[in-house]
Amino acid sequence: MSKEEKKKQRGSNKGRRWAKMHEELDLCWRFADTGTCEFGEKCRYSHDIPGYMAAKPKDIYFPRSSDLSAHPPHVAAPLEVGETAASVGSSIFCPVHDKIGTCRQGIKCRFLGGHGKKMEDGTYSILEGPEKKLTTAATPAELNYMPGSVLKLLRTKKYPFPITQQYLKALQNTKDTNESGVEAEAGTVVDTRRAMMTRDPGQEALNTPGFCSAPVPPELEPAPGKSSMAEAEAQMDTPDVPFRFQEKRRLNWSDKTYLAPLTTVGNLPFRRLCAGWGADITCGEMGLARSFLAGSKEEWSLVRRHPSEKMFGVQVAGSKPALLVPTAEVIARECKDVDFVDLNCGCPIDLVYQTGSGSALLDAPGKLSRILIGMNRALGEIPVTVKLRTGVKEGKNTSHKLMPRIGEECNVAAMTLHGRTRQQRYTRLADWSYIKECVDAVRAAESDKALPRVPIFGGGDCYSSRDYWEDVQNTGVDGVMVARGALIKPWIFTEIKERREWDISSRERLEGLRKFAEYGLDHFGTDTAGVNTTRRYLCEAISFQYRYVPLGLLEVLPGRINDRAPLFRGRDELETLLASPDSRDWVKISEMFLGPAPEGWTFTPKHKSNAYGGEEGQG
Template sequence: MSVLPPGTAPVKAEYLISIDPLAPPDDDAAEGSGGQSSRSGRDANGRDQEGWTGPGKKKRSREDKKARQGQNKNRHFQKVRDELDICFKIAAGAVCEFGADCKFNHDLQPYLAAKPPDLRMPSVAELLDGSESTLTICPVFQEFGECRYGFKCRYLSAHLQKTHSGDENGSLSLIVDEGRKAHAAISAKEVNYVGAETQKLLRTKKYPFPITDAYIRELQEADKKEQETDAERKRLKEVEANGNPAPVADEAQQINGHVAVIQQRTATDALLAPQADADIPDVPMRFTEKKRLDWKGKTYLAPLTTVGNLPFRRLCVSYGADITCGEMGLATSFLSGSKEEWSLVRRHPSERTFGVQIAGSKPHTLVPTAEVLARECGSQGGIDFVDINCGCPIDLVFKTGSGSALLDAPAKLGKAIIGMNKALGEIPVTIKLRTGVKDGKNTAEKLMTRAVGGEKGWGVGCISLHGRTRQQRYTRLADWDYIKQCVDAVRAREADEDLPPVPIFGNGDCFSSQEYHSAVERYGVDGVMAGRGALIKPWIFTEIKERREWDISSRERLDGIRKLAEFGLTHFGSDTSGVNTTRRYLCEALSFQYRYVPIGLLEVLPGKINDRAPRFRGRDELENLLASPNSADWVKISEMFLGPAPEAFVFVPKHKSNSYESQG
């Protein structure tokens, strides 16, 4: 057995290049995009990765080391377009209603003459076995029976036919497969399209919020009564302090009675009761009438920023993910009609249970966002739950009072959950928490026991708990013992009040089937939410479902990458812009997947997510390429399926060390 430093992945001796572990990935600064240097041991200038140069082993300068560490902030990705563009309607074979007044080109022949050659989407077998096929496949046409990008499609020959109509070259037309098109309308069409008209109403603040308005009035009235009561208490204390006689019996009785009502029924609890106010548009749904989430034993892909887009979620579903949740969206951006924010709620039909995650700091933004989601997406069955982010640790979110800042604001959180429950109807509200904000001050247990149902609870449908504080970020292992303590506390309250059990998912460091099932058995959770584990190895869901550790081959991994490219093209588009958006997000995914150490190379199973990889060689050249931490190699992998990257395309990795070339 190899003698490796503690915390190093136990790679077998025959695959080791060096026992020195690489720098750990910076999951704090770059959300796991990787902080490792080249496994070859040298950078572009021939300097040793540990900070020493050439034969003389001179120490790398402090400025040089600093320049190669940390996060590439303010990354910008320019859109890549055709040099000679064309009207989208003409490209799709339709008639442009603007005619000669259209600002885009309508002349098809010059556009096609200037257009780059078609791309191909080769199979993995063709790539690796050296076989070639002249057949061009358009993923959009394959899935939908027609390509909405028409003549702009970079895989155009897959759905183009030439008809001889007397002229020299004949005329070109786009192929439509009616049978496949009809089937795709049911099985492949994305849902939750929130149109431009709705976005405009939101931007101009003309969108109606009857449920929210009524709820905010209730909050204001409750706050006003509480302020009046506090003022009366203060007056009575001043009267007594000045030695004046107590108020007459009727007045004292009235005041004490009012205080007693406030003590017995707080403003938050009062809002749980059904209201008969004529201003409320509908009778609010009680917690017992909410749709129950039967999630015990199901696999759950965590909401993930940047990489957790629809194509990646589809990939995870193909590997066995049961529950998926969209990327975190900001409530304020939803309410301002942001096109980018509303694109986050899109759902593919393959996502069997799908939710939307929102971040906000107060009921005044969270409740109206929930109302829009219910009205625009709930009626078409596009949303199964809405999750409140109470765990995001980044400063940009925390300093606005959102994310993990809500852990220290239980009153605001409770009011937001209650109001969202009213606005969402039967759609449940779920929450994702961290254990607390600061080390040594865990607060999740109190929040969780208040959050579950009952007349005095907030009425959440599911709780997921990440076993770290905001302050810890990823610097320590997840505290699963505390997760169990929280689960036990919730179950005790449910038993005392005869409440239906709410599913509870743990989160943190799960990287194998063995760890998953051990956590469920030892800590009493209903399941484990997969975050970083799914980013590094999306096939973790297959491992969990089949209760095995999968020594996935490099060919099988490349097949998953090809799937992700296909899913990206069908979502982002098969035109020049869509191809390069797909390339960008494919590279983002590879910035996590390169961190996977094949378990066939390990002496001890299962692999651990926080083990640092030593420099190793794979079992074949493809395995070496997939393990490269160099962002240029990620672009190279993307070119296998998306064609050569244009000169205008530049992928800037999240972490600076991934920007340097590998040597040797």
């Protein structure tokens, strides 16, 4: 095999596939919750409740915090649990119903014993807690829920994009003008950050050739933020006054901790867990602009936010203004609980890079500027941030030239810089000396031209409180975006805020996994499909957390992200279990909270070295 072929086969299970697990008799969820279904006999799902209850798996006992122990069996479940399909009146409780007084899964809930009562005629009555329902009605469980009507408009290409149409038209006019050799009229270029800061909105701005050269007449620019389609369409004829730079929300990120957007593992339950441990800024998983515009339900689920997230952003990836500007316009109009939108210019994976998205934008500054300017216009008062890498090719760093330009001319509200090139991916240590060079270049440009200070966060190899504060002190960044350090140690945000290394106990770590399972059930659902989706992501989380080496076993403090400890026996049996690299043990831990894994369900670890014994080691 060639070197490239060997590289493709090394290290990871490339073809992981995840299938949803359904019950033998798929009961209609509407009928299970309310006892009625608008489709009646035409419904594709079953309405046979007695038959469903006869085939339904046994209830699952979800442990409370008091049930956990560092000694086997680690979870103390009552003896009567699991005797019947719905152990009504037993110690079983539904974690969702217990918090909000209702459960949207109804009879399909795998914790039915906590809120279901079997009647004399064999039917089941769903119990509700009216007091809890009243107290939680004003605070929805999740925010930024995208209605099906909007998704349908996107899928059928009927969603109105007044701002995008005007902006792309202006871009095309500029292109035609430049090709014909005719100069643009004075006073029409208002795209640079300097022009937006002036008191006179009609003052002519400087235009950098080949970079921020996308003039849009301000009288053609409609304002975003309208909630109805009729008002959005009305913007085409009677546009509102456009937002100026001073009206943009300012991001005050000083002394804030930032959880990086993490594909697959940075889901809402994990972000809730990190927010509970002190993460101030969270960002959703990277979403593809093309899938957003196609009305993908899965893609739009990435913008969901929990109320516990103090400052929340949405990250998007795309290759051109025609994709990213309309995506920003939809987000601005439909998602009212978004604090910022982050443009991904750092994703190194081939599938993204080869389409011209992610880190490919680092080598296309002209296109990048047009994207940022258009997104700023479409988002209105919502600020735009950028996530970058040091460059594309190893040894050819370019961000020290790019960052001052986009900071000055493209009106970005904040920048984050990962200290590796696209070619390095996640190998070698992050180059923090170069991050300092980039910070100095941006601060010098701001000082020379009297520009507002833009927050800059660095990233790479932050695994402890000492790493964090040394990086902040030595480089001048406003903070450090924590990624893999948070996957291995979700409690790292507590360490950072308290400026200490936490020798967390195995019992406390198990409580963190219990909370993750609880948040997963709340997000994905308490039916069979939701339980096993939660199980999959819980195993993904453990696949990182097992790498944590307890402080009591280290010879030198703090531990480093690239340290690999030899096999060790923990201070108790639970600590040893949590450090197991065998994926079968990860599934065993998930069964403490989510019951036995169903027959046919498997967890394929990302790294082959964790699948001991080949196929039989995959859960």
